Amino acid sequence: MNQRTIEKAIAITGIGLHSGQPVDLEFHPQPVNTGIVFERSDIVGSAPIPASAFLVQDTMMSSNLVFGGTRVGTVEHLLSAIAGLGVDNLLIKVSASEIPIMDGSASPFVGLLLQAGFVEQEALKKFLKIVKPVRVEVDDKWAELHPYEGYELNFEIDFDHPAFDKDFQHAQLDFSTQNFIEQLSEARTFGFLQDIETLRQNNLALGGSMDNAIVIDDARILNVEGLRFADEFVRHKILDALGDLYLIGYPIIGRFNAYKSGHALNNMLVREILSDESNFEIVTFDDNVTCPIEYLPLTGLIVEG
Ligand SMILES: [Zn+2]
Numbered sequence: 001m002n003q004r005t006i007e008k009a010i011a012i013t014g015i016g017l018h019s020g021q022p023v024d025l026e027f028h029p030q031p032v033n034t035g036i037v038f039e040r041s042d043i044v045g046s047a048p049i050p051a052s053a054f055l056v057q058d059t060m061m062s063s064n065l066v067f068g069g070t071r072v073g074t075v076e077h078l079l080s081a082i083a084g085l086g087v088d089n090l091l092i093k094v095s096a097s098e099i100p101i102m103d104g105s106a107s108p109f110v111g112l113l114l115q116a117g118f119v120e121q122e123a124l125k126k127f128l129k130i131v132k133p134v135r136v137e138v139d140d141k142w143a144e145l146h147p148y149e150g151y152e153l154n155f156e157i158d159f160d161h162p163a164f165d166k167d168f169q170h171a172q173l174d175f176s177t178q179n180f181i182e183q184l185s186e187a188r189t190f191g192f193l194q195d196i197e198t199l200r201q202n203n204l205a206l207g208g209s210m211d212n213a214i215v216i217d218d219a220r221i222l223n224v225e226g227l228r229f230a231d232e233f234v235r236h237k238i239l240d241a242l243g244d245l246y247l248i249g250y251p252i253i254g255r256f257n258a259y260k261s262g263h264a265l266n267n268m269l270v271r272e273i274l275s276d277e278s279n280f281e282i283v284t285f286d287d288n289v290t291c292p293i294e295y296l297p298l299t300g301l302i303v304e305g
Pocket residue numbers: 076077189236240
């Protein structure tokens with residue numbers, strides 16, 4: 001299995017969640033072993049920012065990268081799309097300090113990347129294979145990765161709130177591109193009305209609306225269209241985790257389990273794994289060995305709806 005990049009450059013414009021201002025986003029193909037790299041197109045001569053867990057500086061509401069004083073925020077939904085489609089090498093140019101929020105899910109990025117198309121490159125795709133269980137905990141929250149022949153993500157949330165059905169607070173993704181697109185990519189972020197009002201008073205979340213988030217008050221979901229999945233909240237948490245975990249630098253072979261985790265804990269887990277080389281191996285799959293993770297072929301990827 002070889003590395004892949006996109007076939008042609010492509011661009012889109014969205015709104016910054018915090019600024020409320022238009023943000024331009026461009027995707028460009030990159031050579032083998034480049035990885036995922038961000039660049040601020042609004043700052044002339046600014047250094048590229050690699051998508052690395054070690055550059056995550058604040059995780060208040062999203063995962064934010066800071067390198068040499070330059071910031072790119074809210075990278076997780078885009079990284080989730082990139083991980084889901086198995087893209088190894090990509091340059092992302094962004095005209096502001098945050099990736100546009102789009103509809104609050106990964107789906108618009110998936111659509112755009114599919115439109116750009118993919119090319120197979122002349123180097124084997126590298127995976128990070130978990131060989132020892134690693135766990136991090138903060139208070140009652142925890143996240144762990146275990147050895148597993150595939151990539152499975154299990155997540156449980158625990159909201160005691162009328163809008164959160166007790167029966168739909170845990171979910172599992174058996175990772176493949178197809179499962180990612182169908183089961184995860186459209187799950188939207190969510191927020192409580194009270195928190196959004198506080199953020200606005202601090203000049204944050206100015207672009208936030210029911211067009212890009214599920215908004216919940218004391219009793220119910222305010223979006224008239226309701227949920228896209230009965231368990232959309234926890235599916236979104238898996239979407240976030242997939243993006244946060246891609247900051248490890250490779251697709252993962254392992255089983256992820258998490259309870260009430262978020263961007264901070266996901267990042268702590270990645271750093272913990274990378275802190276000890278005996279936790280993992282970097283592996284490749286040539287023609288003679290079957291890869292335990294299934295990506296769709298380069299052509300014929302179809303998104304419904
Ligand atoms: Zn999210």
